[in-house]
Amino acid sequence: MSEGSEALERQAEVRGHGRKQAVDAMKRGLILDAAKRVFAAEGLEGASLRAIAAEAGYTPAALYFHFDSKEAIYAALLAESLDRLQDMVDGAVAKARTPKTRVRAAAWAFYGFYAENPHDLDLGFYLFRGGMKPKGVGRDRDTALNEALARSLQPIADAAQALGHSEAEARAMAADVFAHIVGLLLLHLTGRLRLFAAAPEELLEQHLDRLLAAP
Amino acid sequence: MSEGSEALERQAEVRGHGRKQAVDAMKRGLILDAAKRVFAAEGLEGASLRAIAAEAGYTPAALYFHFDSKEAIYAALLAESLDRLQDMVDGAVAKARTPKTRVRAAAWAFYGFYAENPHDLDLGFYLFRGGMKPKGVGRDRDTALNEALARSLQPIADAAQALGHSEAEARAMAADVFAHIVGLLLLHLTGRLRLFAAAPEELLEQHLDRLLAAP
Amino acid sequence: MSEGSEALERQAEVRGHGRKQAVDAMKRGLILDAAKRVFAAEGLEGASLRAIAAEAGYTPAALYFHFDSKEAIYAALLAESLDRLQDMVDGAVAKARTPKTRVRAAAWAFYGFYAENPHDLDLGFYLFRGGMKPKGVGRDRDTALNEALARSLQPIADAAQALGHSEAEARAMAADVFAHIVGLLLLHLTGRLRLFAAAPEELLEQHLDRLLAAP
Amino acid sequence: MSEGSEALERQAEVRGHGRKQAVDAMKRGLILDAAKRVFAAEGLEGASLRAIAAEAGYTPAALYFHFDSKEAIYAALLAESLDRLQDMVDGAVAKARTPKTRVRAAAWAFYGFYAENPHDLDLGFYLFRGGMKPKGVGRDRDTALNEALARSLQPIADAAQALGHSEAEARAMAADVFAHIVGLLLLHLTGRLRLFAAAPEELLEQHLDRLLAAP
DNA sequence: TATGAATGAGTATTCATTCAT
């Protein structure tokens, strides 16, 4: 066997491998798309593995070649959701000129994302909660998701530092905005905010005003 | 039969009735305690009717004598939780002299209650969510629970009005505090707040400071 | 103790006993009425003991003082139904002058009774079937109900004999009419007769015509 | 790969497919057999899904792979029963030369089938009744079963037309025979016919005699 | 006579997961 042929073989192998990976990724993607659809239509409770498999045109058993467990599918869904979230936040922040408008832009993007995709919030809390127990991997996945989440909120911390805050203060500010928005969304989406005849957008606006008022 | 004996009989009857009621209430209480225990140990998902019955030393069927459905048990649990919450908030507010300290006291009591009883928060969100569908009066129960919740936060709105805010502003303030605390708790309890090296208590303190700063 | 007083006592006893029996019979009647209502509204499946008790304003357990079992209630219901049936048949026959019209009258009364009270037919078949197993008494009850049923159809046999048939032939004729009507009703009530675009009344009329045609 | 081998592969594929189908059909058949056994032993009431599964050597859940619901099992059982019925009727009719003997043959085959398989009658009435509600296509199934039933009785209508009856008359005749036989069977099988010391066979014979007597 | 409380057996159905093929 000549060198050339070896190289060719390796190349073919590599290409074959790459193609395999690509095909696999595509299939995973199709399953996740199906999961997203089921999930959006039926909510967390209705998004059984069977339902997802059916929607994806698969047998339930087939999904186990692509994901370790149902939780793994959820986790992948959440990871992808966090990616979209980050894109939205980054996009919004990019258009803002001043640190203050960057904080506002990031906050509103964050709020808007979940207000328009309430199920993604569900997903987040489901997994960040008691889920993730069974299949061990939990730990790694958790930190990965955590990092993705932190990245999404980083623009707020960055802008806060640009405003003269210390790093600790900046982090606290990001956390504060994060918590406030999550609280508002939860109460809003469960209809509890109606009790106070309060609109979440107004409350958020006021919160940002107070937060950004010159001290 | 003399008048005296008649009176005694009536009294006995009444007492018998009262005892029956008391016994019933006690048994309901025991079941609810069992439910709380299971709930604390296994989380909402694991708190099946069977599990609750077993923990209470009953057969599943027996619970249906005391409660109409599983959701009814949850609802009772939540109602009782909201009662305790209100007691805590009212107790804290009673000790405060000025409107501002009353807001702070109420907010901290609210926060403290759920920080110490995280499962009660779960319960609230479970029921305030999609639950409550199948049996029971759903609707009635929902409004009753809503009212209990609103009552717990009323001290904040009252104090806000005492500070000179309009009724609408006062309501918004209660909603704002409510949302902020819920957000903080959720992130704290799911460990997300650690990402920002932020302590929920500090964040709440700062939020209240900003909120109560003279404009 | 004087004779008079003895008599009075006995009388009182009897009266007391009689009253007790009367009261008991009345209560049984009230329960049966309730059962009939539930039964008419919900059908056999829905007529649970609980439902009957509730409708009668009783606790399920209370019914066991008046009836041995659920089957016993059904049996009493059926007995009463058969009484009403007999009244209808007898009433119809009484108005007819000739043997042939008596056969017709009896048949139509029988048909009409069950066409208007389809649930009574259900009841009959339920009990005449596999039911009646548990509580032993089955045997006695069965023969009693059988006799009541036979009595209802006796007018047909009588009229047949009046037409010159032997006793055996007359019995066969009654059986024939009975079977034909039951068959028609069953198929009619389950909608199977529609398959043939046939009306049960016409079929019955023709059957009677053939049966009564001079040989 | 030569053409021959391709052909072989296709054949294997087809056979594989065919085998899969065959295996599936066989398993369904085994389950249905089990159901029939349970059904015969315990009656309709006792033929729970669990019992059927146990008898078939399956877990309850496994049955859901082969049938959509318990009602679907019943429906399949009935469909198969109607097939056997039709075979018997068709077979009997095929041997008869004249229209009149064809009517008689069909009627006796129909009668004989249910006299020997009383449970099939139960099944029919159960499903043709209120059943069929929950899952499954109910409607479709109902009409399919109706058609199967109608087909079984078609020979009678055909023969009636051959005798010179109009189509409507022929249909009525089929309905009449159907009703009479069902009535006889029901009374016979529940022991009610004994009341009249009447044998169902004699009554059917006489009914057919009258029906087929030249007018 | 009636109740309240409780039982135990039962119902059909759903779930995530596994494994031989």
Place this chain on the structure above:
DNA sequence: TATGAATGAATACTCATTCAT
């Protein structure tokens, strides 16, 4: 890589009946 078949455990809830009071 995917399927078909199967599992075992779980679900909430209903039933007729019993028994101490």
